[in-house]
Amino acid sequence: MRVSLTVNGKDRADEVEPRLLLVHYLRDVLGLTGTNIGCDTSSCGACTVLVDGESVKSCTMLAVQAEGTEVSTIEGLASDGVLHPLQEAFREHHGLQCGYCTPGMVMAASSLLAEHPHPSEAEVRVGLEGNLCRCTGYHNIVKAVLSAVAP
Amino acid sequence: MTATEAPRKGVLGQRLVRREDPELLTGEARFVADLKVSGTLHLALVRSPMAHARLASVDVSPALEVPGVVAAYSGADLEGEWAGPLPCAWPVTDDMRQPAHLPLAAREVCYVGDAVAVVVAESEYAARDGAEAVLVDYDPLPVVVDLEEAAADRALAHEELGTNTSYVWELKPDEAAVEAAFASAAHVVSGRYVQQRLIPSAMEPRGVLVVPQPFGGEFTVYSATQIPHILKVMLAVTTGISETSLRVIAPSVGGGFGSKLNVYAEEVLALTLARMLKRPVRWIETRSEATQATIQGRGQIQEIELAADERGRIQAVRVRLLADMGAYLQLVTPGVPLLGAFLYSGVYDVPAYSLSCRSVFTNLTPTDAYRGAGRPEATYAIERAVDLLARRVGVDPAEIRRRNYIRPEQFPYSSVAGLVYDSGAYEAALDKALQLAGYEELRAEQARRREAGERHQLGIGVSSYMEMCGLAPSRVLASLNYSAGGWEAATVRILPTGKVQVVTGTAPHGQGHETSWSMIAADRLGISPDDVEVLHSDTAIAPYGLDTYGSRSLSVGGVAVAIATDRVIDKARQIAAHQLEIAPEDLDYGGGEFRAKGSPERSMALGAVAFEAFTAHDLPEGLEPNLEASSHFDPPNFTFPFGTHVCVVEIDTETGGVGLASYVAVDDCGNQVNPLIVEGQVHGGITQGIAQALFEKASYDDQGNLLTSTFMDYLVPAASELPSFVTGSTVTPSPTNVLGVKGVGEAGTIGSAPAVINAVVDALSTYGVEDIEMPATPERVWRAIEQGRRP
Ligand code: FES
Ligand code: FES
Numbered sequence: 043m044r045v046s047l048t049v050n051g052k053d054r055a056d057e058v059e060p061r062l063l064l065v066h067y068l069r070d071v072l073g074l075t076g077t078n079i080g081c082d083t084s085s086c087g088a089c090t091v092l093v094d095g096e097s098v099k100s101c102t103m104l105a106v107q108a109e110g111t112e113v114s115t116i117e118g119l120a121s122d123g124v125l126h127p128l129q130e131a132f133r134e135h136h137g138l139q140c141g142y143c144t145p146g147m148v149m150a151a152s153s154l155l156a157e158h159p160h161p162s163e164a165e166v167r168v169g170l171e172g173n174l175c176r177c178t179g180y181h182n183i184v185k186a187v188l189s190a191v192a193p
Numbered sequence: 194m195t196a197t198e199a200p201r202k203g204v205l206g207q208r209l210v211r212r213e214d215p216e217l218l219t220g221e222a223r224f225v226a227d228l229k230v231s232g233t234l235h236l237a238l239v240r241s242p243m244a245h246a247r248l249a250s251v252d253v254s255p256a257l258e259v260p261g262v263v264a265a266y267s268g269a270d271l272e273g274e275w276a277g278p279l280p281c282a283w284p285v286t287d288d289m290r291q292p293a294h295l296p297l298a299a300r301e302v303c304y305v306g307d308a309v310a311v312v313v314a315e316s317e318y319a320a321r322d323g324a325e326a327v328l329v330d331y332d333p334l335p336v337v338v339d340l341e342e343a344a345a346d347r348a349l350a351h352e353e354l355g356t357n358t359s360y361v362w363e364l365k366p367d368e369a370a371v372e373a374a375f376a377s378a379a380h381v382v383s384g385r386y387v388q389q390r391l392i393p394s395a396m397e398p399r400g401v402l403v404v405p406q407p408f409g410g411e412f413t414v415y416s417a418t419q420i421p422h423i424l425k426v427m428l429a430v431t432t433g434i435s436e437t438s439l440r441v442i443a444p445s446v447g448g449g450f451g452s453k454l455n456v457y458a459e460e461v462l463a464l465t466l467a468r469m470l471k472r473p474v475r476w477i478e479t480r481s482e483a484t485q486a487t488i489q490g491r492g493q494i495q496e497i498e499l500a501a502d503e504r505g506r507i508q509a510v511r512v513r514l515l516a517d518m519g520a521y522l523q524l525v526t527p528g529v530p531l532l533g534a535f536l537y538s539g540v541y542d543v544p545a546y547s548l549s550c551r552s553v554f555t556n557l558t559p560t561d562a563y564r565g566a567g568r569p570e571a572t573y574a575i576e577r578a579v580d581l582l583a584r585r586v587g588v589d590p591a592e593i594r595r596r597n598y599i600r601p602e603q604f605p606y607s608s609v610a611g612l613v614y615d616s617g618a619y620e621a622a623l624d625k626a627l628q629l630a631g632y633e634e635l636r637a638e639q640a641r642r643r644e645a646g647e648r649h650q651l652g653i654g655v656s657s658y659m660e661m662c663g664l665a666p667s668r669v670l671a672s673l674n675y676s677a678g679g680w681e682a683a684t685v686r687i688l689p690t691g692k693v694q695v696v697t698g699t700a701p702h703g704q705g706h707e708t709s710w711s712m713i714a715a716d717r718l719g720i721s722p723d724d725v726e727v728l729h730s731d732t733a734i735a736p737y738g739l740d741t742y743g744s745r746s747l748s749v750g751g752v753a754v755a756i757a758t759d760r761v762i763d764k765a766r767q768i769a770a771h772q773l774e775i776a777p778e779d780l781d782y783g784g785g786e787f788r789a790k791g792s793p794e795r796s797m798a799l800g801a802v803a804f805e806a807f808t809a810h811d812l813p814e815g816l817e818p819n820l821e822a823s824s825h826f827d828p829p830n831f832t833f834p835f836g837t838h839v840c841v842v843e844i845d846t847e848t849g850g851v852g853l854a855s856y857v858a859v860d861d862c863g864n865q866v867n868p869l870i871v872e873g874q875v876h877g878g879i880t881q882g883i884a885q886a887l888f889e890k891a892s893y894d895d896q897g898n899l900l901t902s903t904f905m906d907y908l909v910p911a912a913s914e915l916p917s918f919v920t921g922s923t924v925t926p927s928p929t930n931v932l933g934v935k936g937v938g939e940a941g942t943i944g945s946a947p948a949v950i951n952a953v954v955d956a957l958s959t960y961g962v963e964d965i966e967m968p969a970t971p972e973r974v975w976r977a978i979e980q981g982r983r984p
Contacts, residue, residue, distance in 0.1 A: 069226075069227075073229075074220070075220065075223070075224075075226070075227035076219065076220015076221070076222075077220070078224070078226075078396075078397070078447070079226065080396045080397065080398070080480065081480040081903065081904050082479045082480050082481055082903070083480065083481075083903040083904055083905050085903065085904035085905055086396065086480070086904055088396060115220065116218075116219060116220040117219065117220045119219070120218075120219050125215065125218060125219070129215075129218040129219065132214070132218055133210050133211070133214040133215070133218060134210060136210070136211065136869045136870065136872070136873045138214060138217055138218065139448070139703035139704070139705070139873055139877060140217075140395070140396065140397065140445075140446065140447045140448040140702055140703030141213070141214070141217025141218070141222055141445065141447070141703070142224065142395075142396040142397040142447025142448060143396045143447075144217050144218060145218075145220050148218065163917065166912070167912040167913045167915070168912075168913045170911070170912045170913075171911045171912060171913045172911075173911070173912075174396060174904065174909050174911060175396065175912075176394055176395055176396045176448050176450070176877070176881075176909065177396075177448050177703050177873075177877045178873060178876055178877055178880075179876035179877045179878075179879055179880030179915065179918065180876075180880070180911075180912040180915055181876040181915075181917055181918050182872075182873060182876065183912065184912060184917065185917075
């Protein structure tokens with residue numbers, strides 16, 4: 043089947059197997075390996091990307107279902123060699139250790155902030171509930187997200 | 194800034210952001226699953242659905258019919274390929290029993306997930322389809338799941354061993370003293386604690402990619418491992434491939450916590466198949482596989498007794514352990530209980546000690562090191578028992594600890610179990626933790642709620658821990674029958690441009706060694722950490738190393754970096770002295786520059802010295818060119834970090850729900866290289882301890898089927914289930930290394946589970962509850978309350 047969509051602002055059109063998951067399309071077809079896979083039950087959020095601005099676990103969606111959408115992955119966040127403020131905040135506050143959950147976490151956080159520009163700590167914690175991190179205990183992730191809130 | 198510019202003082206102790214981060218934050222980092230090599234074959238394993246069975250037949254031929262499948266083998270097909278079994282490096286006793294453990298089972302499967310066949314295909318999907326097509330006939334055998342039943346040998350996990358006991362190990366320095374202490378004790382308390390099995394759950398599952406050079410005869414093994422160096426040696430031993438033909442690289446690795454401190458069947462299989470098929474072979478673990486085929490942690494039943502005098506001063510500790518090895522002995526499986534066996538006296542001045550450990554096989558996934566490995570178990574038992582003692586004696590949990598702490602003037606302290614603790618100031622950490630927590634006010638609030646009979650009751654839990662880490666003095670390891678040393682290697686080079694290269698034998702997977710090691714070298718050289726690059730995790734770059742586990746990286750590997758840096762400076766001093774025509778001892782070094790004592794205008798920058806060393810045009814007689822030095826540091830002792838954690842829980846007495854109201858941790862890991870990283874380690878560590886206390890348990894049915902094989906049933910905590918932490922520290926440098934550092938990777942996990950459960954039990958004490966099993970789920974808490982409410 044053919045799928046056409048926009049990924050990180052670039053138009054893409056590819057012939058794909060109907061059963062191909064969006065995450066595999068991004069990783070294996072487009073070579074965008076920043077989006078990680080951490081589970082097989084849609085529980086970990088490592089694969090989180092934005093589809094038309096909404097955060098989506100890309101392992102729960104078929105590539106063909108993304109037809110006509112705009113997909114953003116972690117690779118599209120920094121521009122011209124400059125980290126996005128949210129990425130900068132994660133670095134500043136040591137919001138990552140091994141970094142495996144990080145791309146999904148950052149994408150989930152960016153969609154959270156887009157929806158709730160001024161979240162409380164509790165809202166951040168609930169908002170990131172679908173993204174597991176085994177390294178940080180979330181403390182510094184939450185701190186990073188709160189610090190990235192627009193003034 | 195280069196080495197020749199302005200001096201910089203005191204890099205150590207700064208909260209430097211990590212150099213590792215940008216590539217991880219942008220998706221640029223490469224984990225094993227991200228590596229693409231054309232022509233790669235994908236591997237899938239057929240795993241046993243039965244916990245114990247004889248293999249009546251394994252027919253791989255249907256798999257070969259599946260489009261894309263290239264080859265398929267049963268365990269019997271590959272039996273001739275192995276030069277040795279999967280390794281266990283820690284035969285703790287000379288008579289330890291050990292079942293044969295091959296990468297693919299050939300005759301018998303011994304746990305659900307044991308691999309019986311392997312399928313290799315052009316794509317991952319085809320490999321999985323092929324694996325599903327393989328036909329296996331199993332003749333069921335009796336299954337042993339329960340630890341105490343295993344110890345009773347009612348059914349055998351391995352019939353050929355004749356018993357489930359792998360070994361019995363004892364630490365009984367003076368039994369008569371222990372008996373006398375119990376005979377004359379004013380108070381005796383005892384506890385029986387179950388350390389449930391835990392699934393390590395690093396967010397990156399395991400994975401391996403082997404790229405052969407069919408004509409060169411070389412193999413590059415990329416593995417999501419904590420131990421590229423150890424893995425290389427072990428792969429040589431298991432496959433018979435010469436060590437000189439193997440290169441192991443750990444690319445970005447997404448967490449380990451001990452689960453990647455192993456030599457796994459899939460690594461050996463991928464290498465063997467790449468050799469047989471002369472093509473790259475790749476295997477990426479799924480999460481459902483990870484919960485069954487990656488080692489699990491804990492799995493112990495502990496019985497502990499304390500004998501104490503009138504005032505609650507502990508006179509003796511007696512411990513009996515039953516430890517679950519699982520179905521096979523992996524790399525350090527049998528050694529895990531030993532890592533805790535010396536620590537059941539905790540932070541207390543205890544005169545008499547007795548411990549025995551029986552380790553048994555079950556038909557479950559093998560256990561092995563998981564964050565803390567033996568030490569969280571030990572700390573849990575003593576800290577729970579000490580709380581019980583406080584209750585018997587009728588004093589506050591903080592007070593009972595004060596009465597028993599080893600006092601600062603007693604260090605270095607020779608423990609009854611035979612260790613020498615390097616340094617400690619236990620009461621200072623307690624004081625700080627109580628103050629940060631607002632302990633007095635909390636107790637008052639607790640009393641108020643109790644008085645008022647409120648629905649939400651407070652529980653306050655204190656735990657003081659100490660642990661031995663920085664694995665390890667090689668001679669001590671020898672005395673424990675471990676088959677390797679505990680040293681670590683580092684090389685420091687000053688490049689011709691004055692930039693610095695540090696090569697380390699440690700293998701970080703989230704700990705930020707690149708940042709910290711650059712700080713250590715930069716601090717000593719008086720230059721910017723930005724001018725120091727750190728190379729690691731590739732056996733072609735760092736030929737010697739013993740990798741990362743057991744909170745050893747800084748206190749062994751980081752110290753090696755410091756020593757090698759000092760050696761480089763010594764060599765540079767000779768060259769600078771020669772150039773400046775002055776005696777080496779008349780030169781001061783600082784800020785990247787040598788200066789003549791008394792006439793600082795006679796100076797030479799390190800970069801200039803490096804260039805002289807590189808050109809070698811005019812070096813002192815007999816001195817070799819280039820500015821490079823190495824260290825292989827074998828620590829004289831373990832390091833002993835410590836601290837006190839205070840956990841406050843709020844329990845809904847209607848539902849049994851446990852909420853974490855606050856969590857305070859005061860940890861002392863000696864001097865801190867980078868407090869930002871130290872705090873991160875503490876946060877993550879605490880969370881894994883909380884997870885054991887409240888959420889996680891690998892649950893099995895009586896046939897050995899894992900009931901928690903996905904993140905839907907195995908409850909790795911999310912952000913919404915945790916509070917922010919309050920962390921503080923005290924600094925008691927270790928006198929055993931030049932940096933004065935101690936390990937911190939496991940400390941949080943070691944201190945936290947008992948703090949949480951002490952808090953839960955404290956909240957429930959008004960219902961007569963004295964213990965609750967981990968994880969303290971709402972159901973367990975609710976039942977405990979209901980039982981207490983009954984007249
Ligand atoms: S990979 Fe875990 S939710 Fe998608
Ligand atoms: S940083 Fe390792 S899983 Fe989040």
